[in-house]
Amino acid sequence: MRSLAPNGLARAAVRFKPASFAGTFVALMMSALIVAACGILLETGARASVPAERYAKAPVVAAADQSVRLVAESIDGPEETAYPLPDTARVDVGLAAKAAQAPGAEAAVPDFTFPVRHGLRQGGTALTGHGWGSHAFTRTALSAGVAPRVGEVVLDAVAARTAQADVGDTVALETAAGRTDFRVSGLAKAGAGDIAAAGAGGAAGAVGGGKATAWFADAEAPALAGHPGKADAIAVLAAEGADTDALAAAVEKSLAGSGAQVLTGDSRGEAEERGLAYAKETLTGLGSQFGGIATLVAVFTAAGTVALSVGQRIREFALLRAVGATPRQIRRAVATEALLVAPLAGLVGCLPGIALASWWFGQLKDRGAVPEAVDLHVSWIPLVAAVGAGLLTALGSGWMAGRRPAKIKPGQALTEASVERLRPGVVRTVLGLGALVGGAVFAGVAASAAGDNAANASLGVIMLFMLAVALLGPLVARLCAALFGLLLRGGGAAAALAAANSRTNARRLASAITPIVLAMAFASTLVFMHTSESRIASEQLRDGITADHVVTDPAGLPAGAADRAARAPGVDAAVSLLDTQVLVPVDSGGETSLQGAPTQGISGSGAQLAEVQDLDVRSGSLDRVGAGRIAIGTTLATSAKVEVGDKLPLYLPDGTEARPEVVAVYGRGLGLAAVTMDRASLAGHVTSGFDSTLLVSGGDAKPLAALGEVTDASGYAVEQNVDRELGAWANYTMAGVLGGFAVIAAVNTLVMTVLDRRRELATLRLVGSTRRQVLHMLHWESLLVSVAGVALGTTIAMITLTPMMRGLTGESPHIPPLLYATFAATAVSLGLLAVTLPARAALRERET
Numbered sequence: 043m044r045s046l047a048p049n050g051l052a053r054a055a056v057r058f059k060p061a062s063f064a065g066t067f068v069a070l071m072m073s074a075l076i077v078a079a080c081g082i083l084l085e086t087g088a089r090a091s092v093p094a095e096r097y098a099k100a101p102v103v104a105a106a107d108q109s110v111r112l113v114a115e116s117i118d119g120p121e122e123t124a125y126p127l128p129d130t131a132r133v134d135v136g137l138a139a140k141a142a143q144a145p146g147a148e149a150a151v152p153d154f155t156f157p158v159r160h161g162l163r164q165g166g167t168a169l170t171g172h173g174w175g176s177h178a179f180t181r182t183a184l185s186a187g188v189a190p191r192v193g194e195v196v197l198d199a200v201a202a203r204t205a206q207a208d209v210g211d212t213v214a215l216e217t218a219a220g221r222t223d224f225r226v227s228g229l230a231k232a233g234a235g236d237i238a239a240a241g242a243g244g245a246a247g248a249v250g251g252g253k254a255t256a257w258f259a260d261a262e263a264p265a266l267a268g269h270p271g272k273a274d275a276i277a278v279l280a281a282e283g284a285d286t287d288a289l290a291a292a293v294e295k296s297l298a299g300s301g302a303q304v305l306t307g308d309s310r311g312e313a314e315e316r317g318l319a320y321a322k323e324t325l326t327g328l329g330s331q332f333g334g335i336a337t338l339v340a341v342f343t344a345a346g347t348v349a350l351s352v353g354q355r356i357r358e359f360a361l362l363r364a365v366g367a368t369p370r371q372i373r374r375a376v377a378t379e380a381l382l383v384a385p386l387a388g389l390v391g392c393l394p395g396i397a398l399a400s401w402w403f404g405q406l407k408d409r410g411a412v413p414e415a416v417d418l419h420v421s422w423i424p425l426v427a428a429v430g431a432g433l434l435t436a437l438g439s440g441w442m443a444g445r446r447p448a449k450i451k452p453g454q455a456l457t458e459a460s461v462e463r464l465r466p467g468v469v470r471t472v473l474g475l476g477a478l479v480g481g482a483v484f485a486g487v488a489a490s491a492a493g494d495n496a497a498n499a500s501l502g503v504i505m506l507f508m509l510a511v512a513l514l515g516p517l518v519a520r521l522c523a524a525l526f527g528l529l530l531r532g533g534g535a536a537a538a539l540a541a542a543n544s545r546t547n548a549r550r551l552a553s554a555i556t557p558i559v560l561a562m563a564f565a566s567t568l569v570f571m572h573t574s575e576s577r578i579a580s581e582q583l584r585d586g587i588t589a590d591h592v593v594t595d596p597a598g599l600p601a602g603a604a605d606r607a608a609r610a611p612g613v614d615a616a617v618s619l620l621d622t623q624v625l626v627p628v629d630s631g632g633e634t635s636l637q638g639a640p641t642q643g644i645s646g647s648g649a650q651l652a653e654v655q656d657l658d659v660r661s662g663s664l665d666r667v668g669a670g671r672i673a674i675g676t677t678l679a680t681s682a683k684v685e686v687g688d689k690l691p692l693y694l695p696d697g698t699e700a701r702p703e704v705v706a707v708y709g710r711g712l713g714l715a716a717v718t719m720d721r722a723s724l725a726g727h728v729t730s731g732f733d734s735t736l737l738v739s740g741g742d743a744k745p746l747a748a749l750g751e752v753t754d755a756s757g758y759a760v761e762q763n764v765d766r767e768l769g770a771w772a773n774y775t776m777a778g779v780l781g782g783f784a785v786i787a788a789v790n791t792l793v794m795t796v797l798d799r800r801r802e803l804a805t806l807r808l809v810g811s812t813r814r815q816v817l818h819m820l821h822w823e824s825l826l827v828s829v830a831g832v833a834l835g836t837t838i839a840m841i842t843l844t845p846m847m848r849g850l851t852g853e854s855p856h857i858p859p860l861l862y863a864t865f866a867a868t869a870v871s872l873g874l875l876a877v878t879l880p881a882r883a884a885l886r887e888r889e890t
Contacts, residue, residue, distance in 0.1 A: 065794035069347035070387035073340040074428040078395025081424025084329020092311035092415040095238035100179040100277035101286045104302045105313040106131035125636040126319035128623035129695035132272040144292035146284035152273035154263040159216040168597035169254045173263035180235025187228025194227035201254035218268025218731030268731045321412040343787040345439035380436035388429030474513030481506035488845030500846035515552030522830035540822035561784030562835020568777035572770045577856040582713025589654035589737035595750035598732025614740035615653035618645040618733035625693040628681040643721035654737035662686035662706030672719040675711015694727040792876035828873035
């Protein structure tokens with residue numbers, strides 16, 4: 043018959059069961075939203091680039107590789123991974139002469155960019171220093187005077203006005219080489235390339251970020267920058283009529299064996315924007331790692347909703363089988379329903395997905411994680427993937443849910459439509475038990491591991507336990523109903539009826555519990571991971587800074603600040619710190635990776651450092667810290683598998699390899715620096731040689747005010763904690779995205795189940811139940827669902843967090859009671875609201 047045609051069945055189901063399909067539509071739309079947003083961020087990270095600004099007039103640029111490439115063994119064989127360097131890697135100045143000899147090259151200019159200070163007191167002007175030779179490609183031009191020679195400087199208008207200097211005057215400037223008097227040989231108007239460099243300096247963290255600029259003689263610039271014989275890059279200018287590709291090939295041949303990369307086009311932007319590599323890493327990490335987890339959660343939740351929608355129509359399928367519909371027709375009807383709903387839901391979900399990706403990308407830009415010049419890439423690829431994932435989810439889950447009613451005999455189908463099956467399928471049960479056992483095994487591994495290994499194993503714990511909850515949902519729901527049913531005995535007839543309903547409709551209950559478990563588990567893990575780390579770090583920072591005064595300056599402290607402070611009356615010790623990062627190879631899940639470790643270079647001895655900073659030394663002695671000898675935190679020592687006396691292989695900020703000896707291991711490496719080494723070992727490997735912090739014990743704050751902003755240890759700790767809170771934004775955002783999606787899915791499921799029970803609610807009214815009693819029953823059911831979901835989610839989060847935090851910090855997780863109560867109250871409140879509103883509407887509809 044025409045009415046039994048598969049497409050007709052599907053269209054009729056959509057038309058006469060709008061509530062069920064509306065819920066399916068919402069679930070698939072939210073799934074597409076998550077997949078599209080994460081896919082867009084992943085594609086943007088893969089394609090991210092910045093146009094050349096400083097090197098816009100230099101068609102070819104030779105620069106060092108700004109990443110450390112580590113080859114590690116994996117399941118698929120050797121695999122190379124690139125890790126962005128904390129600072130700029132440089133090339134030999136002598137490469138300029140070789141590049142200039144390449145056919146088609148007019149000239150090759152070594153480029154230098156470094157911070158310069160004018161003024162000894164707090165608030166001294168920050169300038170950006172360059173070699174004068176760069177004017178050949180930046181279009182900087184003299185407005186007065188002549189080009190600088192050794193001992194001379196050319197200033198732009200801003201620098202000249204600030205220094206109150208003119209041609210022929212002498213100015214005192216501070217560089218990595220110290221404080222020196224320079225004769226002003228000329229004034230210049232900065233070209234577009236130099237203006238771009240001065241403006242980007244602050245964003246890159248390389249220079250002061252001020253727009254005042256100074257140019258020095260090329261022969262003197264490398265030493266002033268603190269990198270004798272090194273240049274940031276070599277800018278190659280093309281002869282008239284030279285082809286860029288041919289010139290690049292010729293330069294590459296001339297520099298063969300030097301390790302320098304030859305860049306053209308937008309690739310030149312990588313040489314001048316160091317933040318690009320970190321931006322790509324951040325975006326691809328969000329899109330792939332977080333995106334992978336979010337996609338799994340979205341697919342699981344959407345699949346559960348689709349299965350619930352199909353399960354709610356078991357009675358209709360049974361009747362169709364009884365009147366002659368074949369199993370093939372039932373399966374085709376379910377598939378056609380998916381084809382009718384999923385593509386449209388996916389397309390609608392892509393629009394807010396683009397908006398979410400755009401908002402997220404904008405927030406990353408505002409926080410400096412992504413350079414301003416990087417654009418968001420939105421192509422058809424992630425959008426098609428989002429729609430396709432939703433369609434496959436709908437087809438797969440619909441087929442699984444409709445498989446049994448389609449294949450069993452019509453009489454048996456009618457029987458199962460009236461009474462829910464007590465046992466889930468054998469395959470589902472076996473897979474669920476396997477996931478449960480796997481989660482327990484991973485929990486044991488995480489508990490016995492430390493550092494990153496504990497964290498990696500803990501991620502496996504949460505994923506496997508969530509999979510177990512999804513597969514064993516009916517059994518879990520029936521167990522929860524039995525346990526909470528005991529507590530509901532004293533709640534009256536409505537509570538008893540709610541408990542009975544929950545026990546006999548475990549599949550419906552499981553569909554509502556699973557999203558709440560997802561929301562609670564993931565949100566709690568992400569948020570409480572931060573609160574735990576933040577608390578430990580804050581305590582270590584507060585207890586570790588024993589200095590009476592802390593001096594800081596955004597532009598960096600004046601050269602020799604520690605010596606000047608030590609000469610102040612009453613000062614017992616003064617140590618300045620040069621803050622940066624090094625890359626340390628660590629074992630992560632059986633594979634070697636590079637971990638960025640915050641590092642402090644100290645101006646004095648380890649004994650002097652102990653007077654202003656208590657690192658809580660566990661083994662060894664800080665007295666031996668010096669050239670080729672370092673101290674590290676316990677967490678890093680565990681991850682790198684080293685102890686006192688071992689050599690620790692690491693990469694300095696510019697990628698230089700080193701193997702210093704570990705002479706001390708200390709306990710406060712999370713709140714303070716994870717690596718402590720002498721300043722001289724770091725100074726030649728960072729862009730800015732100006733110290734970041736000065737710690738002073740004894741004396742009065744007033745004489746120190748000339749060096750920078752002075753505060754005490756508690757004030758400094760507050761400032762550092764504010765910076766740490768800003769870094770936690772990503773964790774809270776991910777928790778909000780995942781938790782928000784799961785909560786919406788839970789509300790959607792509860793609404794679907796209530797609307798599907800209109801006949802049951804009407805029957806209760808017919809047998810004498812009052813409207814108030816029916817609503818009370820539904821409220822008890824909602825409370826059971828919410829409490830069970832919160833309890834299971836909390837349990838999974840604690841099993842995940844405990845070994846993770848013990849491995850990373852050595853402490854138990856810190857869960858702020860008020861924050862946890864907010865999570866739980868939100869879940870319960872939304873559950874009650876999701877039940878009450880549709881129930882009132884359904885009861886009102888029956889009464890009219």
